[in-house]
């Protein structure tokens with residue numbers, strides 16, 4: 001069939017479409033965002049019956065998708081790795097379910113932390129949940145694995161986790177499409193015991209899951225996704241790769257005279273027999289894996305002590321950051337390439353920063369002016385462009401933990417004695433998991449000011465529409481129980497600076513929960529509007 | 534044949550649009566292309582890098598090793614030096630000449646140029662003036678592609694076809710301006 005040039009994320013989306021996807025849900029997060037964006041584009045251009053929606057957070061997205069499966073249709077959920085922490089409750093508890101329509105969870109990890117606060121490895125979640133994880137090594141495989149993931153999900157009645165990483169998600173390659181499978185019909189599951197997590201039902205469900213282990217093991221052993229090649233002439237060293245390390249290793253392998261035996265793992269649970277066979281072929285195994293030393297630790301549990309395992313745990317491979325071709329070359333004992341010679345130079349850093357004219361700059365300016373009037377002000381912040389307020393010249397925030405923590409941490413700081421305690425959060429992040437924190441502080445009667453920086457878009461991830469329009473936010477806040485007299489809206493523009501400072505000063509001194517909504521669209525939204533006329 | 538390029542600049546400068554034209558050209562010549570991009574936070578005015586590999590054989594990796602880049606193609610001078618470790622001995626540096634200053638400690642321009650010129654055959658391109666000459670300051674990226682095309686393993690005609698291909702949607706004027714910018718870059 002046809003060929004397309006696609007990003008890895010887009011290949012996943014196309015794979016899902018061709019596998020008969022009915023509905024996709026997600027929350028934007030680099031590097032996973034382009035999956036739903038592609039599906040939304042497909043809906044506009046090719047198939048209006050497809051549903052592809054952003055949700056308020058990853059948990060709501062996952063739960064809605066579970067119900068799609070319950071109705072017999074195929075569902076895809078997308079998020080970044082840390083988003084799965086938010087959806088973990090739903091994910092873990094859906095494992096005991098007898099999945100009906102195929103349910104695939106595409107999670108994009110970010111080793112190297114290009115755009116994230118950690119580099120947690122989603123394979124642990126699949127292992128924790130005792131389900132299948134597939135990890136593609138190129139864009140074509142991302143396409144095919146997505147299709148296979150739906151098949152496996154329906155056949156084994158499990159949600160399947162598709163693990164992507166930044167470099168897979170955001171690299172382009174030519175994709176060959178396969179046949180298009182029709183969507184499933186509406187076909188609700190009739191067995192209520194499959195969908196109700198009452199302890200007496202769950203016990204049976206988890207027993208069934210345990211009994212299924214040999215089936216998964218068998219698939220893993222025979223899967224082409226776990227290719228093993230043995231070279232009897234090399235008894236010294238063997239190699240295991242996972243994820244993109246496969247590609248870097250293959251490049252290095254070209255230069256090795258006596259090629260090591262090699263096992264690549266992209267289907268989990270791991271193929272134990274293949275691993276033992278590989279280990280029997282050489283005295284030493286080098287494990288080159290993207291993410292945590294997941295396979296490496298597993299090896300230490302199943303192999304005899306005599307086999308030396310080299311990897312992240314003994315620093316043969318760096319434990320932090322992405323795997324790179326250089327890391328691979330070094331581990332394989334290859335010399336580095338000869339570099340161009342250049343005059344010595346002191347390189348200044350160039351960290352990301354708020355765009356020129358960004359509304360957040362004006363919000364921080366006003367906030368900083370008020371905060372400077374106090375001895376120990378605390379400004380807790382959150383995940384979004386405004387986290388860049390950490391850098392000079394703003395130096396405006398004291399913390400950023402996870403989605404929604406600006407609100408809850410402001411409360412904690414206030415109860416521990418901080419004044420003023422100000423939480424700074426974006427509109428999209430507030431809808432994600434900020435509301436709950438607001439309800440908490442209202443019930444506790446704290447003295448906290450919440451600033452909602454409403455730029456009317458999810459900007460950091462590349463301009464996704466927020467699920468609530470700007471005009472809805474004051475109503476939501478009031479609905480939670482904030483005194484309407486202390487729900488204030490400001491427009492963060494230089495010409496309103498004095499006015500804005502005054503509002504912030506007043507609300508910070510209010511002995512209760514106050515909310516200031518700084519409303520001005522991200523300059524890119526404005527530009528796009530002008531461009532459209 | 535495998536040709537490795539490191540593309541760099543500051544988020545928002547259009548690094549990806551440069552990559553897109555080169556990739557299109559390479560594919561029109563039947564070559565394989567691998568391209569790694571960076572999206573997300575660093576796009577907000579920070580240093581950005583993309584790698585591109587063009588090859589007549591199968592290539593596995595999107596990323597390259599240090600000392601393996603045949604070309605560093607940068608939108609502005611400081612960024613051209615940031616990833617210099619990737620440039621191989623005898624590799625080609627091509628960069629826009631105008632600094633993009635959004636940090637307080639941006640180095641002295643002349644010092645920067647002298648570092649760039651310490652690499653043999655470096656091209657410092659006056660993208661702004663050439664783009665204006667072509668009809669729009671926004672065509673700076675295409676000037677840069679034009680300059681790089683002097684050494685890239687892709688024919689001039691193919692590039693012109695690729696530009697036509699990519700910009701047709703935006704109208705004839707835009708195609709003409711970008712082609713002109715390309716040619717001015719190539720002849721610079």
Ligand code: SF4
Nearest residue numbers: 354355358385522523
């Ligand atoms: S993308 Fe929008 S919200 Fe983000 S820094 Fe730029 S102007 Fe501000």
